[in-house]
Amino acid sequence: xxxxxxxxxxxxxxxxxxxxxVSDQMKDLPQPPLQKEFDKDSEIINLIPIAKIKIRNDNLIxxxxxxxxxxxxxxESLTLEELSFLLWASQGVKSVYERNNKSYATLRTxxxxxxxxxxxxxxxxxxxxxxxxxxxxYLAIEHKLMFIRKIxxxxxxxxxxxxxxxFTGKAAIVFIWSCIAYRGEWRYNIxxxxxxxxxxxxxxQNLYLACEGINAGTCAIAAYDQEKVDNIIDVDGENEFSxxxxxxxxx
Ligand SMILES: Cc1cc2nc3c(=O)[nH]c(=O)nc-3n(C[C@H](O)[C@H](O)[C@H](O)COP(=O)(O)O)c2cc1C
Numbered sequence: 001x002x003x004x005x006x007x008x009x010x011x012x013x014x015x016x017x018x019x020x021x022v023s024d025q026m027k028d029l030p031q032p033p034l035q036k037e038f039d040k041d042s043e044i045i046n047l048i049p050i051a052k053i054k055i056r057n058d059n060l061i062x063x064x065x066x067x068x069x070x071x072x073x074x075x076e077s078l079t080l081e082e083l084s085f086l087l088w089a090s091q092g093v094k095s096v097y098e099r100n101n102k103s104y105a106t107l108r109t110x111x112x113x114x115x116x117x118x119x120x121x122x123x124x125x126x127x128x129x130x131x132x133x134x135x136x137x138y139l140a141i142e143h144k145l146m147f148i149r150k151i152x153x154x155x156x157x158x159x160x161x162x163x164x165x166x167f168t169g170k171a172a173i174v175f176i177w178s179c180i181a182y183r184g185e186w187r188y189n190i191x192x193x194x195x196x197x198x199x200x201x202x203x204x205q206n207l208y209l210a211c212e213g214i215n216a217g218t219c220a221i222a223a224y225d226q227e228k229v230d231n232i233i234d235v236d237g238e239n240e241f242s243x244x245x246x247x248x249x250x251x
Contacts (some may be wrong), residue, residue, distance in 0.1 A: 070217020073249025113195030171247030
């Protein structure tokens with residue numbers, strides 16, 4: 001099979017082949033955590049709960065009409081309230097579903113095949129009031145932000161990692177979504193991967209619409225260097241790897 005046929009097959013349903021596969025969930029193997037673990041002693045920033053957030057433009061029809069990709073950003077900061085809103089809209093957890101007294105699934109602002117929600121959200125913060133520059137991770141279950149580290153030449157690094165797309169270096173924030181593949185594979189084995197990429201689309205679409213609510217813009221990015229982005233977010237590139245990016249700024 002040539003490479004294009006291989007890639008096309010990845011887009012198709014694998015459910016015929018799945019009939020012969022026993023997933024790790026069916027084998028009663030332990031479920032992976034719903035969220036990547038984090039060091040409780042790290043620097044954690046409280047975000048604003050959605051009930052306390054006031055959104056300027058909350059007309060959904062208008063926001064859908066206005067949605068487009070923005071690649072020019074003003075040198076203007078976002079507030080912590082605005083960032084809290086974007087994180088909640090794209091990956092916010094509405095409830096944690098329990099089964100047999102164990103956390104079994106998160107239900108979020110976006111759908112996900114089998115509610116597996118296999119993603120983590122990393123942020124390169126460049127211009128948010130009150131936050132220093134650097135790499136952060138969204139703790140979706142807690143609705144908090146964890147500071148990971150400062151990055152030397154952050155703007156140049158992300159421009160280079162996105163194959164020279166200069167607007168990424170001007171954004172107030174760059175959203176980078178990684179996938180922890182086993183979260184989906186545990187249940188869906190070879191059928192997990194198509195579903196997980198479909199899931200990523202929902203996240204970014206919600207980010208686009210949420211940006212409209214705060215007079216900000218974003219632009220989905222799939223053209224990037226896998227190794228460079230994985231190095232920026234400090235992931236191993238095998239069990240966890242970047243799948244999608246979206247820089248955000250005021251326009
Ligand atoms: C999966 C995906 C990947 C994309 N990758 C890039 C990218 O790497 N660079 C870029 O400038 N735009 C990228 N875009 C934005 C598209 O070019 C844009 O959505 C398209 O031109 C339509 O314009 P609109 O979003 O303003 O309607 C991507 C969009 C999607 C959905």
